[in-house]
Amino acid sequence: MKYRLFITFGLNVSVGLLDGFGLVMFLPLLKLADNEGSTTSEDMGKLDFILKGMEAIGLGLNLPHVLMVMFIFFVLKGIARFIESYYKTIVQNFFIKSLRFKTIDGLAHLSYKAFVTQDSGTIQNTLSGEVGRVVGAYNSYFTAVQCGIMVFVYSTLAFLANAQFALLVIVGGMSSNWIFNIINKKTKVASHKITREGHLYQGLLIQKVGFFKYLKATGLVHPFADKLKQSVENIEKSNKAIGFYGAILYASKEPLIIGVVVIVILVQTTFFAQNMGLILLSLMFFYRALTFLMSFQGFWNTFLTSSGALSNILEFLKSLRRHKEKCGKMKLERFQEKIRLEGVNFRYGTVPVLQDIDLSIRKNETIAFVGESGSGKTTLVNILAGLIAVDHGKFTIDGISSKDLDLRVWQNRIGYITQEPVIFSDTVYHNVTFWAPKTPENINRFWKALEKASIADFVRGLERQEEAPLGSNGILVSGGQKQRISIARELYKDIDVLIMDEATSSLDSETEKIIKENIVQLKGQYTILIVAHRLATVKHADRIVLLSNGCIKAIDSFNQLVEVSPEFRRMVVLQEF
Numbered sequence: 001m002k003y004r005l006f007i008t009f010g011l012n013v014s015v016g017l018l019d020g021f022g023l024v025m026f027l028p029l030l031k032l033a034d035n036e037g038s039t040t041s042e043d044m045g046k047l048d049f050i051l052k053g054m055e056a057i058g059l060g061l062n063l064p065h066v067l068m069v070m071f072i073f074f075v076l077k078g079i080a081r082f083i084e085s086y087y088k089t090i091v092q093n094f095f096i097k098s099l100r101f102k103t104i105d106g107l108a109h110l111s112y113k114a115f116v117t118q119d120s121g122t123i124q125n126t127l128s129g130e131v132g133r134v135v136g137a138y139n140s141y142f143t144a145v146q147c148g149i150m151v152f153v154y155s156t157l158a159f160l161a162n163a164q165f166a167l168l169v170i171v172g173g174m175s176s177n178w179i180f181n182i183i184n185k186k187t188k189v190a191s192h193k194i195t196r197e198g199h200l201y202q203g204l205l206i207q208k209v210g211f212f213k214y215l216k217a218t219g220l221v222h223p224f225a226d227k228l229k230q231s232v233e234n235i236e237k238s239n240k241a242i243g244f245y246g247a248i249l250y251a252s253k254e255p256l257i258i259g260v261v262v263i264v265i266l267v268q269t270t271f272f273a274q275n276m277g278l279i280l281l282s283l284m285f286f287y288r289a290l291t292f293l294m295s296f297q298g299f300w301n302t303f304l305t306s307s308g309a310l311s312n313i314l315e316f317l318k319s320l321r322r323h324k325e326k327c328g329k330m331k332l333e334r335f336q337e338k339i340r341l342e343g344v345n346f347r348y349g350t351v352p353v354l355q356d357i358d359l360s361i362r363k364n365e366t367i368a369f370v371g372e373s374g375s376g377k378t379t380l381v382n383i384l385a386g387l388i389a390v391d392h393g394k395f396t397i398d399g400i401s402s403k404d405l406d407l408r409v410w411q412n413r414i415g416y417i418t419q420e421p422v423i424f425s426d427t428v429y430h431n432v433t434f435w436a437p438k439t440p441e442n443i444n445r446f447w448k449a450l451e452k453a454s455i456a457d458f459v460r461g462l463e464r465q466e467e468a469p470l471g472s473n474g475i476l477v478s479g480g481q482k483q484r485i486s487i488a489r490e491l492y493k494d495i496d497v498l499i500m501d502e503a504t505s506s507l508d509s510e511t512e513k514i515i516k517e518n519i520v521q522l523k524g525q526y527t528i529l530i531v532a533h534r535l536a537t538v539k540h541a542d543r544i545v546l547l548s549n550g551c552i553k554a555i556d557s558f559n560q561l562v563e564v565s566p567e568f569r570r571m572v573v574l575q576e577f
């Protein structure tokens, strides 16, 4: 927030001082009423400088002048308060925007390797609910600090009016503060619990939505609902605890503070025989100071209520920074010649996943990766897509090392057809064009992509055509149509490399047909990398890479591989190809 904080606090002090000076004018006002129209600057404690100032500029201390000066102070206070409130809104929104931008950018730059180890519940909870709680924490913190400043300003004014009285009230106030400290600590603990439970709850919720069909069909939806309810109950318990401590704080503040003031006034008048006028002026300031002190306690407690969210988001931002994707500077605008992997090794933790991989892929070649489950096909393609970095060995594109390349530019040249088609909850047009503006040129490109993906006729037949909604996760269209729409999105993009991560055993014959059709149709136009589980889809590949336990066992055409590799032959026989 830098200088913005100081400006805000400066404005705060101005409001407090102007208000204080306005209040000071009440004393001469009372005196004027008592002394039939005249007063002096005496008996004002150290605050007599205001009346002296008035006299110095030729304003006699009579009723109209005192009223006028008082009015001016309050008008100036009004103006300062307006600037302060509006500036507070500006600064607050700046804070919210910066925080949201930081989390959005942090997530966009998070490396894929780090992402897969993150818990989706934590990410979801932090980015939605927790950001909201942090904004709440910020507001309470800010207001609490503002109240603190006001307490300071009014206490100073009270000191200037009657130092002895002010000192006694402060000592009394501080000794009662230990109760508030105990409560604040307990609130903080409960707040951290809420954050932890929030992550769990969001995680369960995401899974419930994601696996709804399975849970429903198997009757597991109800036990899962019980798990969710348990999590809700835990959150409720912590919220109740926070409410309980808040209620104690809220109820005990006033009696405690008034008790302190009563005792101090009694001590002052009984033992020190103090001037009641100055005690009253000091008390007037103290009344304001104490009101702000109560608000301070309240807002500080609310701040602590959300402090769990604050440390969580700071930790989250730190972790995003720690796992930021490392990117080179060289920008490869187009893929021209070949991709090469030389002596590549990769491990997840200590487990080796790929070993001594040597592979060269020419532009516009169609390569399929086959091998038993867990042999490293997806990991290899993840490396080629720049999602994960090699541990040892070299990965070059057109002779440039992946370490020197700006992989974001490389990824712009890639189309990725994932096992589960990615469908956004929006219209066909927005899904395919990724929210491109509807210019005649883009519409034309959109229909061409649909034709290439063999889905144009289906979309033309829809009542709202390209404006037809696809529903959440594409629920309004079939699995095969989802697949074709996601293929169309990749073809709409101007790409060089098309990665097809074929669905595993759940592959239905329609999807299999679509993939085969697309491979035949697109072969030679793009560099196509297929992670294949069904050998039927790879017959037309130029070369097949056979992987086993993270090593390349053989690379050849389908027919050659059947001849030379007993392992591949066995796979073909097993799939009754």
Ligand SMILES: Nc1ncnc2c1ncn2[C@@H]1O[C@H](COP(=O)(O)OP(=O)(O)OP(=O)(O)O)[C@@H](O)[C@H]1O
Pocket (backbone or CB within 6 Å): 116, 348, 353, 371, 372, 373, 374, 375, 376, 377, 378, 379, 380, 533
């Ligand atoms: N994020 C990860 N963390 C740890 N290990 C992983 C991770 N992803 C994959 N692995 C492991 O790496 C190995 C290779 O996995 P990979 O997904 O590349 O295999 P695959 O050949 O594509 O398998 P499938 O055909 O079942 O999709 C497996 O043993 C897997 O358990």
